[in-house]
Amino acid sequence: MSTIFQQVLVVRYAEVGLKGRNRHWFEKQLCRNLQAVSPGCKTKRTDGRIIVHLENAQAPDISRVFGVSSWSPAYMVKNDISQIKLAVKAALENIHERGSFRITTKRSWKGFHLSSQQVNEILGDFVVKNYNLKVDLKNWDINITVEIGRDNAFISAVRYRGLGGLPVGTSSKALLLLSAGIDSPVAGWYCLKRGVKLHTLSFLSPPYTGERSAKKISDICRVLSKYSPGITLQSYLINFTQIQQRIKELPEDSYSLILQRRSMIRIACKLAEKMNIRALYTGESIGQVASQTVENIHTIDEASSLPIMRPLIGLDKQEIISKAKEIGTFEISIEPYLDSCVIFAPKKPVIRSDISVAKELESKIPDIEELESRALEDVQQRTYMDGDIVVS
Template sequence: MEKLVIVRFGELTVKRGYTRLEMERLLTRAAEEAARECGGAKFEKEPGRLYARGDVECLKKALSRVFGVKSVSPAHAAEFTELSDIATHAKQIWGDLVTGRRFAVRAHRVGDHPFKSLDVAAAVGSALATSGGSVDLEKPEVELYVEVRGKRAYYYTEVLEGPGGLPLGSEGKVLALVSGGIDSPVAAWMLMRRGAHVDVFYCNLGGTLALLHALEVVRRLLSWSYGYNARVVVADCGPVARALRRGVKEELWNIAFKRALYKIGAEAAKRVKATALVTGESLGQVSSQTLQALAAVEAGIGTPVLRPLIGMDKDEIVKIAQRIGTYEASVKMPEYCAVFSRKPRKWARREEIEEIDLALHDAIAEVANSARMVKKRELEEFVKSLSPPRDLEIDAPPSDAVVVDLRDEEAYRGWHLPGAIRTDVDDVLTLVDRLGRDKTYVFYCYSGGLSLDVAESLRKIGIKAYSLRLWRTSSPNQTRDSTSQTDKYTDL
């Protein structure tokens, strides 16, 4: 008798001919990579399934994350010559488990045998009843599964659900625009689940700490991409943010910035040879995700845009994010608010789109040309190479610090920290030069991303600057406009 893991194939079992053979090859390759996390495994293949021998407890978890896998079960396996052997083995495995408990035996049989599945269930049930258990097919405390295939029987009690879908690599390649927020990693995962190789594009606006947060989300996402050394394209989108604030009407910032992302993403897609872009947009969730806004954003891009979340609500998306392991990292992602309008327009005229493209053309080209590409297996070393300033975030400003509010004038008038002065992000250096570079500066904004970026930029030129940690600028009795509050880059 031996222990192993049963790996059951899902949707690919309805495929035929070369397509099925290729999908099985891709799934097996992904399973082999997943098994390396457990010290490797020896695989045996049967129609519609794999058997993996090795560290069973580790393998059951790793293999349940392979796309194309319907379910996995850690099992005992033993050969038999007659029905009584199956019953004897079941008693050896489960005798102690069923003592004093109600149990049910679920039997399944494949192949030619002188008995039926019901005979297997009856024989095993009778044998286990002698161990002090009682059969209860309606409300059992324990369900016991026996699969008879050829001359071997498999015994298990646990069925772990896999992601299902199609094996990774069976449906071409796409580039996911991942912001680090909740939605876009889920969208990328859903394309993986449909068999696409997914590369990732991240547009950084918030300095090194924001980049580290985003890369942690990406790392968790790509932990599912067994069998593919995905590429991560990282771009510094600061030039786009500056050009947008200078040359685009504020009410169009949301549409303009997202349009710039699409254009940069389209260039990155050519670089990695991806066929389409993937975004996390859900229809109507925020102002830049109305039909009119999406039409304005996508007009003339030239690269197909896939939106797997378009008909889902936020609760559904959050549940998937929690399941795939990205949620906890995503909610820690600081949001960058300096390119998002408080009163965003939900549409744009053709001539306004042309004006946006003209205003951002050079910045888009600069960002696209300077983007850096890192492969999944190089990601850990890349993260280690990033060195954010120490103690950049603080919980309270020092008594002698100049406290600077980076929000807009309306928000500042409504409420601000006592003694804080307000400035626009583009005027920070002018303010510092006027007040003195020898002072300590503490910045806050709507959600932390912008203040982190400003503080880090000042540190690089020798100025003592900080960002208030996890700052929320609304007072307890005050909330921001619901549309502008949520219409952030993290909703991509």
């Protein structure tokens, strides 16, 4: 019997599959994101999976597409057991490991004339007779997966783990307060993992912070934009020096960092309102530094008119560093630079701040609102997509 193999990619999802009547909308966005990392490929939604037909397109970098639980290079054949056997043979020819194997059959179409167990037994017998492999259902070296749909079967011997989460573009926009440090880029990555369209706001303190700080922020935005395929990431830069200098003139220096954070939050909220954004993201983790105690976070939050999401709130520093290394921002973040808040940091920052004290100190800067509005008027903007600057 002749057979025609078509090499495809089988993309599986987990959380998307739990959606109800709007599941198709999530699937369509995932298809768009897959097409963005492989221009020219074609995608088809079938039997709870997405099949990527490459044809003449380059293989997509699925490792940066959220919403994917796993994916496999596969052979697509008609759902005929003889055709499936030949596809198993072709799949094994590309595997250099030899030892033990198992067959895992899943039938999304229950009308197939053989049960999953029967397919496992037939294919297992075929492999044992034709290859120097033994069956081991618990500690296998090769797991040959057979996924049987209504019209086709997909056979693969390799499975790669995806990023999980939701496809970027399925949730609303959010604004990340992005520094050039380790934490906030990781918070941005977790924001994207929930399908959120990410934009960033960074504060600079010229002449204290130079081009190096701005370049680090740009490099981080390049990395984050790779995880948002085909969707633009807007980056905003604000000169914060004058506000910091005015805060530093106040008699109660221990509150200066808290007041800077409150001012940043107010500016971020005003920018977000202009962009129709309904949430902020930050990289804070409880107790990591003085400004991140429960009391100080409470004081900072009071200045916000929007919810502030903190995906790192329960992670320790080593967990954050590990994730930064994994996503590709760590080496950028550890390059030497001057942080705008560190430059104007108090010698003895308050640990348990009081909102009423913070407000009283702010009242001693009567033009604080004007200064914040002026800073927002001079905002610089850059647009990133797929790791490149598209508008500067």
